[in-house]
Each structure stands twice: as structure tokens, then as C-alpha cells.
Amino acid sequence: MARQLLKGNEAVAEAAVRAGLQSYFGYPITPQTELLEYLSHRMPELGRGFVQAESELGAVNMVYGAACTGARTMSSSSSPGVSLMLEGLSYIAGTELPAVLVDVMRGGPGLGNISPSQQDYNQIVHGGGHGDFKMIALAPCSVQESIDLTVLAFDLAEKYRSIAVVLTDGSIGQMMEPAELPEMRPVKFMDTDWAVRGAEGRDRRFLSSIYLDPPQEEQANLRMARRWEEIEANEVRFKEYYLDDADFAVVGFGSAGRIALSAVRQARAEGIKVGLLRPITVNPFPAKVLKEVAKKVQGMLVVEMNAGQMLDDVIRITNNCVPIEFFARLGGVMPFPEEVLVEIHRLAKGPLTTEGDPRSRWLKRASAAR
Amino acid sequence: MPAKGWIVVSDLYCKGCELCVSECPQHVLALNMDRLTPKGYHPAYQINDGCTGCATCSVICPEGAITVFREGPNKVTRVNVQEA
Amino acid sequence: MVAPETQGQKVYSRPESLTVTPTHYCPGCTHGVAHRLVAEVIDEMKLRERTIGVASVGCSVFAYNYFDFDFVQSPHGRAPAMATGVKRTLPDKIVFTYQGDGDLASIGMGEIVHAAARGENITVIFVNNTNYGMTGGQMAPTTLPGQKTSTSVNGRDVETQGFPIRASELIATLDGASYVVRRSLNDPKNIRQAKKALRTAFEVQQRGLGFSFVELLSICPTNWGMTPTQSIQWLEEKMMPFYQLGDYKISQAVAGLKF
Numbered sequence: 001m002a003r004q005l006l007k008g009n010e011a012v013a014e015a016a017v018r019a020g021l022q023s024y025f026g027y028p029i030t031p032q033t034e035l036l037e038y039l040s041h042r043m044p045e046l047g048r049g050f051v052q053a054e055s056e057l058g059a060v061n062m063v064y065g066a067a068c069t070g071a072r073t074m075s076s077s078s079s080p081g082v083s084l085m086l087e088g089l090s091y092i093a094g095t096e097l098p099a100v101l102v103d104v105m106r107g108g109p110g111l112g113n114i115s116p117s118q119q120d121y122n123q124i125v126h127g128g129g130h131g132d133f134k135m136i137a138l139a140p141c142s143v144q145e146s147i148d149l150t151v152l153a154f155d156l157a158e159k160y161r162s163i164a165v166v167l168t169d170g171s172i173g174q175m176m177e178p179a180e181l182p183e184m185r186p187v188k189f190m191d192t193d194w195a196v197r198g199a200e201g202r203d204r205r206f207l208s209s210i211y212l213d214p215p216q217e218e219q220a221n222l223r224m225a226r227r228w229e230e231i232e233a234n235e236v237r238f239k240e241y242y243l244d245d246a247d248f249a250v251v252g253f254g255s256a257g258r259i260a261l262s263a264v265r266q267a268r269a270e271g272i273k274v275g276l277l278r279p280i281t282v283n284p285f286p287a288k289v290l291k292e293v294a295k296k297v298q299g300m301l302v303v304e305m306n307a308g309q310m311l312d313d314v315i316r317i318t319n320n321c322v323p324i325e326f327f328a329r330l331g332g333v334m335p336f337p338e339e340v341l342v343e344i345h346r347l348a349k350g351p352l353t354t355e356g357d358p359r360s361r362w363l364k365r366a367s368a369a370r
Numbered sequence: 371m372p373a374k375g376w377i378v379v380s381d382l383y384c385k386g387c388e389l390c391v392s393e394c395p396q397h398v399l400a401l402n403m404d405r406l407t408p409k410g411y412h413p414a415y416q417i418n419d420g421c422t423g424c425a426t427c428s429v430i431c432p433e434g435a436i437t438v439f440r441e442g443p444n445k446v447t448r449v450n451v452q453e454a
Numbered sequence: 455m456v457a458p459e460t461q462g463q464k465v466y467s468r469p470e471s472l473t474v475t476p477t478h479y480c481p482g483c484t485h486g487v488a489h490r491l492v493a494e495v496i497d498e499m500k501l502r503e504r505t506i507g508v509a510s511v512g513c514s515v516f517a518y519n520y521f522d523f524d525f526v527q528s529p530h531g532r533a534p535a536m537a538t539g540v541k542r543t544l545p546d547k548i549v550f551t552y553q554g555d556g557d558l559a560s561i562g563m564g565e566i567v568h569a570a571a572r573g574e575n576i577t578v579i580f581v582n583n584t585n586y587g588m589t590g591g592q593m594a595p596t597t598l599p600g601q602k603t604s605t606s607v608n609g610r611d612v613e614t615q616g617f618p619i620r621a622s623e624l625i626a627t628l629d630g631a632s633y634v635v636r637r638s639l640n641d642p643k644n645i646r647q648a649k650k651a652l653r654t655a656f657e658v659q660q661r662g663l664g665f666s667f668v669e670l671l672s673i674c675p676t677n678w679g680m681t682p683t684q685s686i687q688w689l690e691e692k693m694m695p696f697y698q699l700g701d702y703k704i705s706q707a708v709a710g711l712k713f
Binding site for chain 1: 504522537
């Protein structure tokens, strides 16, 4: 397949279609709407299911219905819409059904704005609705990666009967870049022993997230916890840049990681031995490689477009074995590479400490600057 | 000669709600106060042989607890004949 | 008196589409009648192997235990959306939701109105007993003015707690709806009418004629604080004047239906 100039949201939509998406249910919300618009004609064109729902709340429950049949199904939204979907996500997870959600993050909280942000890291990685369950979360930093991770999301969701979230942001969704689309896969129902498609020639089945008897609910929760361990063991993905001989390391996912990479390259050109660790699966988080990097560098800089959500995970995982600094732009503001470069210079100059809180140090600097 | 019918009330389903008792046109039903179902309900039962098999009781019964039989001269009206 | 089972003709017996499970409903609760009628219709139309039920949340949350065909369980109020997801993915299957008044007319009002407006080819069975049964008898959108419930202890005050919603009339205004009727489960005559309506609704769906909706007036002895027979009387005296039985929307295509 040849590379084409593709818009992020539309690339993700077509990637899902080619991954065998059978039914899509969505709702308009900037900066994700092109995905809905594209599928509104593409899906019927292929004779597949499409509904623009009454709300994200309706949409996620339509996904829940479709997922019960063992079909590849998906919805997409942005931050406020995803908040409305959390109930449905919990039900889907509680029924242990595969489903894909594309979350094109925007500035928040509340109505916020329509600019890109990473402010829903915790909502997806550590939150996601009531009850003990986790969702696989894949964070692309380009249109090509958005395509690849959308296809991967369907495969992982099916493999682990889990929800897989493509955690992207408004900039990646709205920008256009050359990218290559995958081959078209046939649409087919999963052959499973749990799918509900009408009890023809078999006993009836029912799918529900209700376990009235607590010990049975506990068994279900243990089953999900064990499954998550399997996901952690097998599905961690990340990318390393210039870390072999690095004295310092930047850690950033998605757009923040990509912007930081420009700064890292600039710093390298200036002779600073700095590298970048970019988590691709932010859930399961690449803890092992982070620990390895932490042991061999003098200091780490975490760069995010939120007030330090992945930062907390980095602090917890590195467990005080390396000094950590933090830099962020909030509210839908995207950092420039030059701003990250200034932080790399500060890191390289020192002094570095494992004492105190990197967030409050950053907050003082941020408040002074603005 | 009116049709002759009878009913069988299932102990598994009957909850002694008495709706059939009040709806029976022949007034041949009552709750059996001498007996309890495994669930502790006084089940409905046929108190005499005045039943015509009209199946009104089975229409009102919220539990599908009543099976209705009929024998006698006239044709069986097809309500919902299920072979066991 | 031992009934001579063997010689007689069986005139009626429990429908096959009901499982061999006693229900959890309170004695006399007409949810049971509604379940029985749905099962009888599914049996008569031989749809058991093609039907997928969508249970809602309320007293009928365990409906999937009582029907012997495929079922899924929706979050509170979301059954019409979930049914849409199933039907859009499996257009040749028969999909119906079974919902109470709290589920459909309160938290799920958005979902039901839009499923009807979209003309989803599903059947909605709406059991109206004027209160939230499962949680112990709270006021619902269908609670009558002046009716006492656990959250309108002095009787529903329309000044502060608003007016009841007549769902059938509301849904009937939507062009997407093809068959919208209200029936009642209070006596054998009305129950037989209700069964005809349910049969029509499933025929509408089977022939792809659009959205079908059957509201069934139902009693709630426990939360109304009455015996089943008293509850039937209350339904007749209080509910029926407010929730008039009748056909609220019959599309041309449905009107011409013969089966």
C-alpha cells in the first residue's frame, strides 16, 4: 500500500475499517468528529453497522450490545464524551468483552477547550469507571502510529477480552501526515463460546456484568486481575531514542514525547548526552525498561501535557533511585521543543535531587514564567 | 352437558397470590390452607369438580403455574396446547 | 382429588420459552404475566432460536434467568441503545428490550426517544407500575399526582415533583415509531388484548416494519402496600383513567398486517 497524506482522525477511522470493524457508534465532539463523519459514509458503503447515537452515553451502550455478539466494534470520542462513557466501559469490562475506544484528548477539565492535551491519562490508565478493571491504553505520536495502534487495539481487545483505548490527542487527530494504511481484512465474528447471536442449536447464553453472589464476583475480579498480569507480561511497548550512552533521560508519551524528541536531538547536537524513553503502551506501563534507564542515568525529565499524571507513575516506579524533574504545559497549550530544551539544559546543569517534589519545583518556575 | 376440566397447580411456581381464585368464573379455586409449597406458600387448588377447563386461571396466573386439562364432548379450543 | 392427567386434552401449560425457574417477583406481580405472554408469543412465532432479549435494571433485571433464549443485560436506562447495537450488528435476529418505568421513562428517556425516532427495528416492552419496585417503591416519572411512595411520602406534589409522563403518547409523536400501544395486565380480557399487542409488535419487527412499543399497566402489590387483588382494583380505579388504554400509533404498513 502506498503512503498517502492522511488526516489523523480519518486515518484511524479507515484503519478500523480495515481491521474488520463491523459496527461503529459515535457522537460529534471536537477534536474527534472527523472520525465519526468519515465512518458515517464509509460504513454504510461497506454494508456495516453505523449509528450516530443520541449521546456518548448511548454510543457506548450500543458498543456494549454489539460487543456481546462477538463482532469487532468501536466508538470514539474526546475527554468530556469519554467521561459520559465510563459507566458503559465498566459494564463492558465487567462482562469481559472486547471493544475499542478512540479517545482524542482535549483541554479540560469541564468544557475546557478543543485544543490537544494529555489530561485524561489518569482517567484511562487509573480510572475508567467504577470497579476493579483496567483498560489497555495505546498512545500514538503520529498518524502512522495511530493507524498501527488502532489495528493493534482490535487484536489485543480480542486476544484478552478487554477494552483497548487508542489514547491520542487533538493535534494528532487533526494534523495531516504521510502514512500507509494496512490491507483490508475480512469482517468476521469472533468464534467464541460466549458470544450471543441467538441460541440456534445450542443452549441459551446470557451476557451480563451482574454477579449477585459476592464470592462469584470475586472470582470474576481475580480472573480479570490474572488476565491483566498476562497483558503486563506480554504486551508492553515503548520506543527508546539515544539512551545507550545517555547521562540524562527524558520520559514522554504521545505528542509530548514527540516534541521532546526534537529537543533531545537539539541537545545531542550541542553535545549533551540525553535520550528519550517514549511509552507506547501507557497501560500496561513500561516499568521494567524505565527502571533500567533510571539506574544508568544521572537525572530524568518527565514531559507531559497535564499536571503530572504519568509523573506520579514514574516517581512510584523509579522509587527514588534517580533525581526527577518535571515540565508541562496545561489546558490545551502544546509545548515548543525550545521550551523542553531549556529544561534539558537545566537538568544537565543541575543540581539534581531526589528530595522534594518535582511538581512543586516546576509549578514555581511555571508560575514565575507566566 | 358442560365440558369437564381440571387443573394442576405447580408447587414450584405457585406463590398463593389468589388472583386465579378471584378470576375463576366457576369459583372452584381456593388457597389450600392445609398445605405449604417448599417455598412456604399456600398453593391454589381446585376445591370441587366444577371446573370447565376454560383456562381463565392460567391467563391471569403471573407464574405460569397452572396447567389446564379438559375432557368431554365438545371440541378442544386451541388456547396454547403444548405437548409435554 | 387426583387429576387424571393422562386422558385429558391439555388446554394450557407453561410456555416452553420460560425456563424451569421460579421467578423472584413478589406474589401477584404482573411482571410474571408479561413474561408469560412474551414467552407464549415467541413460542407461537417459533422465534426462540432467533431472539435476543435485552434486560434492563429494575425488578426485571433478572429477566434473563426466566427466558430460555439468548439474553444480554444493559445498564440502567440503556436497553434501547444496547438493543440498537445488537440489532445493527445482527439485523436478521429478533431483538427486544424489557423495561420498567424508572428505567425507561426516567434515566433512559434519552435512549428510548432516540431509538424510536431512529425507527430502530426492535420491540420495546414497557411495564408501567408507577414506581421503582426493586429499590423499594420510590416515586417514578409515572407516579400519579397524590400517590404516596417512599420518596413522595405525603403523596406526589406536582408543584415540587412535577407531573407523570405518558410514555406511549410521547413515543407515538415520533415518526420513527411504527406501532405504539398501551395495554393492561389487570384481568383476563385485557391480558388477552395485551398478548395480541405483543404478537403484533413482534410481527412488526419480523417484517422489518420499524419500531414497536407496547406499554403494559402492571401492579406492584408490595410497594403499593396492598394485596394482589386490591392492587388490581387500584390499577383499574386510579391508573386506567390517567393511562388510557389504546393504540397510539399504527403506521399504514402495520395497519395492513394480516397474521
